[in-house]
Amino acid sequence: MKILVPVKRVVDYNVKIRVKADGSGVELANVKMSMNPFDEISVEEALRLKEAGKAAEVVVVSIGPAKAEETLRTALAMGADRAVLVETDDAVEPLAVAKILKGVAEAEKPGLIIVGKQAIDDDSNQTGQMLSALLGWAQGTFASKIELGEGKAKVTREVDGGLQTIEVKLPAVVTTDLRLNEPRYASLPNIMKAKKKPLDKKSPADFGVDTAPRLKVLKTEEPSGRKAGVKVKSVAELVEKLKTEAGVL
Amino acid sequence: MAILLLADHDNAHLSDQTAKALTAATKIGSDVHVLVAGAGAKAAADQAAKLAGVSKVLVAEDASLENNLAEPLAALIVQLSGAYDAILAAATSVGKNVMPRVAALLDVAQVSEIVEVVSPDTFKRPIYAGNAIQTVQSTDTKKVITVRTASFAAASEGGSAAIETVSAAADPGLSSHVGDALSSSDRPELTSAKIIISGGRALGSAEKFKEVILPVADKLGAAVGASRAAVDAGYAPNDWQVGQTGKVVAPQLYIACGISGAIQHLAGMKDSKVIVAINKDEEAPIFQVADYGLVADLFEALPELEKAL
Ligand SMILES: Cc1cc2nc3c(=O)[nH]c(=O)nc-3n(C[C@H](O)[C@H](O)[C@H](O)COP(=O)(O)OP(=O)(O)OC[C@H]3O[C@@H](n4cnc5c(N)ncnc54)[C@H](O)[C@@H]3O)c2cc1C
Ligand SMILES: Nc1ncnc2c1ncn2[C@@H]1O[C@H](COP(=O)(O)O)[C@@H](O)[C@H]1O
Numbered sequence: 001m002k003i004l005v006p007v008k009r010v011v012d013y014n015v016k017i018r019v020k021a022d023g024s025g026v027e028l029a030n031v032k033m034s035m036n037p038f039d040e041i042s043v044e045e046a047l048r049l050k051e052a053g054k055a056a057e058v059v060v061v062s063i064g065p066a067k068a069e070e071t072l073r074t075a076l077a078m079g080a081d082r083a084v085l086v087e088t089d090d091a092v093e094p095l096a097v098a099k100i101l102k103g104v105a106e107a108e109k110p111g112l113i114i115v116g117k118q119a120i121d122d123d124s125n126q127t128g129q130m131l132s133a134l135l136g137w138a139q140g141t142f143a144s145k146i147e148l149g150e151g152k153a154k155v156t157r158e159v160d161g162g163l164q165t166i167e168v169k170l171p172a173v174v175t176t177d178l179r180l181n182e183p184r185y186a187s188l189p190n191i192m193k194a195k196k197k198p199l200d201k202k203s204p205a206d207f208g209v210d211t212a213p214r215l216k217v218l219k220t221e222e223p224s225g226r227k228a229g230v231k232v233k234s235v236a237e238l239v240e241k242l243k244t245e246a247g248v249l
Numbered sequence: 250m251a252i253l254l255l256a257d258h259d260n261a262h263l264s265d266q267t268a269k270a271l272t273a274a275t276k277i278g279s280d281v282h283v284l285v286a287g288a289g290a291k292a293a294a295d296q297a298a299k300l301a302g303v304s305k306v307l308v309a310e311d312a313s314l315e316n317n318l319a320e321p322l323a324a325l326i327v328q329l330s331g332a333y334d335a336i337l338a339a340a341t342s343v344g345k346n347v348m349p350r351v352a353a354l355l356d357v358a359q360v361s362e363i364v365e366v367v368s369p370d371t372f373k374r375p376i377y378a379g380n381a382i383q384t385v386q387s388t389d390t391k392k393v394i395t396v397r398t399a400s401f402a403a404a405s406e407g408g409s410a411a412i413e414t415v416s417a418a419a420d421p422g423l424s425s426h427v428g429d430a431l432s433s434s435d436r437p438e439l440t441s442a443k444i445i446i447s448g449g450r451a452l453g454s455a456e457k458f459k460e461v462i463l464p465v466a467d468k469l470g471a472a473v474g475a476s477r478a479a480v481d482a483g484y485a486p487n488d489w490q491v492g493q494t495g496k497v498v499a500p501q502l503y504i505a506c507g508i509s510g511a512i513q514h515l516a517g518m519k520d521s522k523v524i525v526a527i528n529k530d531e532e533a534p535i536f537q538v539a540d541y542g543l544v545a546d547l548f549e550a551l552p553e554l555e556k557a558l
Pocket of ligand 1: 013037038120448449450451475476477478479490491492493494495496506507508509510511512513514517527528529530533545546547548
């Protein structure tokens with residue numbers, strides 16, 4: 001079985017982003033970029049399934065600018081076999097990403113697609129569910145455990161009240177949550193090897209997908225800030241202040 | 250504008266997330282129908298009918314709808330969608346699971362986790378862990394929206410909407426429910442609690458977490474939260490995680506204990522009315538958002554706090 005893993009190039013999770021003063025967006029020049037953390041978890045899971053003999057090939061795909069090749073090379077260095085870059089400089093919304101991924105899935109015919117639960121830049125949490133809908137497949141979102149069986153998979157999901165376990169028919173789309181695994185680091189020799197692994201370049205038009213946005217971004221602004229308050233010296237002073245000053249006890 | 254709001258419930262109880270999402274819905278349009286999809290969900294439907302601002306409750310009952318599986322639930326919503334201009338759900342684990350599926354089936358973009366309704370087609374939503382707020386205008390004729398409930402007050406009771414039965418869609422039969430491991434507790438739920446006390450990596454073990462955090466929570470009648478580090482280490486269950494990728498809360502009082510204040514954690518709690526931080530490192534970033542900061546060892550401060558309450 002082949003596993004397809006979409007990976008997105010995003011601003012590194014350690015970066016505190018800045019909103020542009022004119023309200024036109026977020027400052028992205030000279031900002032450190034990395035693979036979306038949930039996608040690292042997806043790549044790791046696919047590699048573990050391959051290492052356990054349950055998958056034959058791991059293909060990674062990214063939709064984004066030429067520089068997204070770096071993200072794909074990182075995934076190849078972790079151990080993925082092959083990469084597809086669908087190159088575009090436009091900002092692509094989750095629905096269009098899902099449509100492109102559907103095209104990739106139709107060409108690659110994977111038995112499982114492992115998608116991140118959420119991209120930490122747009123915080124949309126949509127793409128995996130949309131892809132699953134477009135393909136007419138089952139979805140197992142927010143997975144903290146995936147057990148592959150014959151023609152089906154058991155997925156343990158992180159839900160509001162705890163955990164839910166479902167069984168999905170394969171092929172399926174699974175989205176990854178934080179507790180699924182701890183992603184490996186790529187070793188230096190593997191980083192060198194990854195440079196020679198195959199990477200196919202495509203465009204959204206190759207899949208007949210129109211990436212025109214459906215949401216018009218009118219403005220991007222700073223959230224209303226919070227100021228640091230006071231330091232209290234003791235528990236007694238804290239309780240006193242919460243009772244009399246803040247009135248919350 | 251006619252609006253369909255998906256109810257969040259466990260058949261017996263309607264969660265107050267629905268009442269909060271209803272407030273957002275009524276800012277978009279005045280004719281709001283609430284969909285209660287489940288099995289044996291009459292009690293939840295009755296509760297939905299009592300919410301002020303609901304003009305009709307639709308109840309769909311079927312075995313396939315009992316466990317909120319995405320495929321049959323999305324099929325039902327799509328089947329009903331023709332009559333509505335907007336379809337909303339609270340951004341709960343059910344809403345986040347099913348709504349993008351609905352949006353894709355309808356070929357519309359979803360607007361995720363709105364925090365403000367600017368006009369019926371324009372909304373504010375946080376991006377980058379809440380470090381920027383985007384105002385977006387939807388150009389789709391039908392809108393699919395999830396609502397960040399921490400940003401909206403719950404609608405009050407006082408309504409008496411009619412309840413109408415609708416039939417479930419054919420079950421696509423793609424997935425099935427195996428089992429739940431839900432945490433049961435007498436404490437308030439994180440997303441509706443007035444007071445929350447949260448513990449971080451500093452707690453060091455599940456035993457210490459219980460021993461130090463829970464007695465204070467009990468005294469305060471508070472819900473208990475945790476940082477990702479505490480959850481990853483197994484000190485606290487996953488559904489206690491507060492943050493960018495956990496729960497977003499805005500209680501009257503949030504007490505962060507042994508939590509450094511990473512942006513991903515702040516994303517889930519910085520709209521709390523009053524924030525207290527207890528941390529032994531006076532440089533910890535959590536102090537930059539705390540109204541009251543106590544530089545102390547939490548293993549000494551919390552037992553003391555418990556006694557002082
Ligand atoms: C994709 C992604 C998503 C994430 N989502 C979330 C999320 O939703 N929620 C979340 O919380 N995090 C999230 N994180 C993780 C986040 O970046 C931080 O790693 C995490 O919040 C740190 O948890 P912590 O504050 O408990 O631990 P630490 O950062 O290790 O802080 C521990 C703190 O305890 C203090 N301390 C130690 N001992 C004591 C003592 N005896 N008394 C008092 N204070 C003490 C220390 O001074 C320190 O400040 C996410 C990260 C990523 C990459
Ligand atoms: N441009 C992209 N290229 C590849 N994968 C993507 C892209 N955008 C989103 N994804 C995938 O979809 C997941 C969820 O993204 P989102 O729905 O935007 O929060 C990510 O973790 C990725 O796995």
